[in-house]
Amino acid sequence: MRTASALTATIVAALAVSLAPAWPVAGATAADLASRADAAAPTPHPADRARPAVVERKVIGHSRRGRKIIAWRVGDPDAKRTVVVLSTMHGNEPHTRKILYALRDGRPIRGVDMWLIPVLNPDGLHRRTRKNARGVDLNRNYPYDWKRLGGSYYSGPKPASEPETRALMKFLRQVRPSRLVSFHQPLHGVDTDTKNPRFARRLARELRLPRKRFVCGGVCHGTMTGWYNHYFAGAAVTVEYSAKPSTAMLRGPAARGLLRVFGARRSAR
Numbered sequence: 001m002r003t004a005s006a007l008t009a010t011i012v013a014a015l016a017v018s019l020a021p022a023w024p025v026a027g028a029t030a031a032d033l034a035s036r037a038d039a040a041a042p043t044p045h046p047a048d049r050a051r052p053a054v055v056e057r058k059v060i061g062h063s064r065r066g067r068k069i070i071a072w073r074v075g076d077p078d079a080k081r082t083v084v085v086l087s088t089m090h091g092n093e094p095h096t097r098k099i100l101y102a103l104r105d106g107r108p109i110r111g112v113d114m115w116l117i118p119v120l121n122p123d124g125l126h127r128r129t130r131k132n133a134r135g136v137d138l139n140r141n142y143p144y145d146w147k148r149l150g151g152s153y154y155s156g157p158k159p160a161s162e163p164e165t166r167a168l169m170k171f172l173r174q175v176r177p178s179r180l181v182s183f184h185q186p187l188h189g190v191d192t193d194t195k196n197p198r199f200a201r202r203l204a205r206e207l208r209l210p211r212k213r214f215v216c217g218g219v220c221h222g223t224m225t226g227w228y229n230h231y232f233a234g235a236a237v238t239v240e241y242s243a244k245p246s247t248a249m250l251r252g253p254a255a256r257g258l259l260r261v262f263g264a265r266r267s268a269r
């Protein structure tokens with residue numbers, strides 16, 4: 001018993017040292033220190049220790065079935081440009097998230113402040129369905145040019161009715177990226193008929209995809225990119241890969257190409 005409590009005391013002391021603030025403490029209250037600690041050290045997570053590129057991990061919301069929607073921040077939070085990359089808004093489009101995992105799991109990234117949301121529709125991914133657990137097409141559920149649509153494009157009972165939609169809206173309002181890339185499948189191309197055609201052309205060049213104009217079968221209502229491009233200064237672009245892109249291409253050339261689009265690079269070590 002005595003040995004165990006001595007050990008506990010040692011661990012507590014060691015923890016106290018390792019958690020001690022690195023800045024001068026004179027005149028600071030405990031509440032001050034706690035709030036500064038929050039600002040200086042965002043959400044540590046055990047899994048991040050093996051991921052040197054990750055600087056923050058955030059749960060931006062939950063799906064209709066309660067699954068977490070996670071955003072990973074990589075790169076340099078002080079960089080001039082903030083960008084967001086997201087994938088798998090449709091659960092039956094599971095492959096492009098490999099690009100995001102490759103960016104997350106490699107060496108540190110410099111030159112951009114980048115947020116990655118690999119799975120926006122975790123319930124759909126679990127069931128391999130386009131729509132969320134309530135049967136809503138999340139890319140028709142945004143509150144800009146929303147229209148009542150049925151069938152495979154069911155747009156929900158009202159704009160922003162879905163928790164996945166509201167989670168991303170809230171996150172984007174906080175982060176306000178100057179560039180936003182939304183990966184889909186299987187149309188194989190970059191939508192160059194968009195708010196910032198230069199950005200779209202650069203994406204097409206670096207990702208080696210054809211430039212296209214996506215007409216969404218005439219039902220381009222309530223889309224995420226439409227909403228973002230209308231209400232924010234930044235530019236959002238839809239990028240589609242084929243039905244079965246190779247994992248090697250996604251994790252290699254596609255991930256590297258995306259870094260070049262943003263003028264970013266991996267650090268040497």
Ligand SMILES: [Zn+2]
Pocket residue numbers: 089090093183184185
């Ligand atoms: Zn899609």
